[in-house]
Amino acid sequence: MVRAPCCDKVGLKKGPWTAQEDQILTAYVLQHGHGNWRALPKQAGLLRCGKSCRLRWINYLRPDIKRGNFSREEEDTIIEFHEKLGNKWSAIAARLPGRTDNEIKNVWHTHLKKRLKKKSATPDSKGHFTAAASTCDSDSFNSSGKMSPEPSSSEFSSFTDSSTRTMETHSTGVKNEQMEEYSPESIPEIDESFWSDELSSDNSSMASDFPAVADEFQLQTPELAYGQISNMMDDGMEFWYDVFIRAGGLQEL
DNA sequence: AAGCACACCAACCGCGCAACA
DNA sequence: CTGTTGCGCGGTTGGTGTGCT
Incomplete structure (x- = not known):
């Protein structure tokens, strides 16, 4: 059988994702789950094919994604x-x-x-x-x-080169349209403990706000969810904070 | 300083498979 | 059984950054 390419529809966007698209996709998935990838972009108001959305989510937007150099x-x-x-x-x-x-x-x-x-x-x-x-x-x-x-x-x-660049740029879209708001000096350096499941007392105390996020991403604990989201914020991506708040991940500030 | 080659990685493409009608 | 749909996987490509000449 012959199947038409999923992105052949006129008007569907291809190429690097913008920060806005990332934001829309993340907010939508956090709120509704991905369910049907094919239908997701239409429901979320994205001019992307479902396949592209799925790839972007799995490879980049998932909060449990670990970035940086490989140990x-x-x-x-x-x-x-x-x-x-x-x-x-x-x-x-x-x-x-x-x-x-x-x-x-x-x-x-x-x-x-x-x-x-x-x-x-x-x-x-x-x-x-x-x-x-x-x-x-x-x-x-x-x-x-x-x-x-x-x-x-x-x-x-x-x-080392790779991890440095990854931490600095993340993706073409984010780098161009979002990360430029942050000077390199404003982005804290991240060490290995960044990705550790070991939690600081701060994380534990704040983590009670993140049960929904932990559940959504099947993270082991709300603490872990909080830790991951904190990591994103530490990474200079403050807009994620808004995304998670809007998605109901935080009960209160 | 400019041009080139290379390295890296996000994203795309096509295919196979499973589920379903 | 057959056709359709959606998902996931592996291979490949193209854009961008970096280093060298």
């Missing part, structure tokens, strides 16, 4: 399960709470594949290193047939 443990988990499962990114993502299949896929293609190649590289008889045949493919080489440059400072320098 060594996470990298090892990805490698381990990729060995077992192959390119089953969703299955691998299921082992890494807060990480999306898309993110894992990107990390694999941009970092871990190279890392494995490097590991599997063996010196030839002249003492030169060549990639093992089993892991060598065309994208190791540029058009002129030379090896792509490896990170210079350390094997994982690109992870």
Whole structure:
């Protein structure tokens, strides 16, 4: 059977999401749940296809999304399960709470594949290193047939670069239309404890305001919901605060 | 300073599958 | 059984930032 592409309707928007669209989608999903993705954009007043909305929500807007650099443990988990499962990114993502299949896929293609190649590289008889045949493919080489440059400072320098940029920009739409309101100095630096489930006493005391949010996202506790939302706010995205309030996530201020 | 190549990642595309009428 | 619909997955693309020459 032949199915028309889901985004073929004239008037449906494609490309990067704007902050306003993010806001509308988030508010709608928080209030009503996603239910039927196909019908959601129409009901929410978005000029997007349901597929696009679903992708945006799953890969970016979900409050339990974990951003920032991958820990060594996470990298090892990805490698381990990729060995077992192959390119089953969703299955691998299921082992890494807060990480999306898309993110894992990107990390694999941009970092871990190279890392494995490097590991599997063996010196030839002249003492030169060549990639093992089993892991060598065309994208190791540029058009002129030379090896792509490896990170210079350390094997994982690109992870640091990646996380820094991720924290600074988040997405094209947010960066362009929302994040510009915040100077880089105004955005607090975020350390590893940012994503920890360990809660401060502050979080615990405030968390009673977040049962609805915790329930909505099947987070373990209201404390966790509060922690995640606080993270967003700390990240300079104050407009999320309004979104959650409007969605009924806060009982009172 | 400008141009180019590369790295990164958000988003799109097409397909397969399951549920349902 | 067949066709339709919706969802989820994996592969791919395109835009943007960064670093090098």
